[in-house]
Amino acid sequence: EVQLVESGGGLALPGGSLRLSCAASGFIFGRDWMTWVRQAPGMGLEWVANINKDGSEKNYLDSVKGRFAISRDNAKNSLYLQLNSLRAEDTAVYYCARDGFSYAMNVWGQGTTVTVTS
């Protein structure tokens, strides 16, 4: 079964850090681009970042550039998102997703919740 499982969410102080992980199974992880998407409470989906197959190309939403870092370890079938300098507006459920044909995200994890509060 193709599956993505996120972990690492939790409470953080403004200015704090968290590291999200996404464990992939059921497919050859190193063959696909991967993406992080977030959803603030009661709000819509927001694309956050993506990474190419070997980790050499990374793209970010402007509001997270310089604060968040996407990475992957193909040997461990894992995707990561390092969240630094967190702000209240980063509070959201964070989903990892596998990119398929023409940028469509065809597999999603269940999400992990990040709450930034003092």
Add this chain to the structure above:
Amino acid sequence: QSALTQPASVSGSPGQSITISCTGTSSDVGLCNCVSWYQQYPGKAPKLIIYEVTNRPSGVSNRFSGSKSGNTASLTISGLQAEDEADYYCFSPTSKISLRLFGEGTRLTVL
């Protein structure tokens, strides 16, 4: 850059058809046949229902169909069923290689 424009809500009765629009620009929706659509139930992860404007992934009902004209993409759901009540989002790459955009989202209510 802001989200693609979708109606906040649409509604329809069982058996009817509804269409959700997704309006962007020539730098995103109009850029290529790359628009995808996602269905999301409250508290659940999104699910891909349309990719490359018109294609359905395996297992998605043929009651869901997509189209595009210029800078506006559309999702049509025919033969509405109670289980279709959910939020729907469009998604598109943009000419700025580092940016992807979701639509604002549309809440579908089955009356």
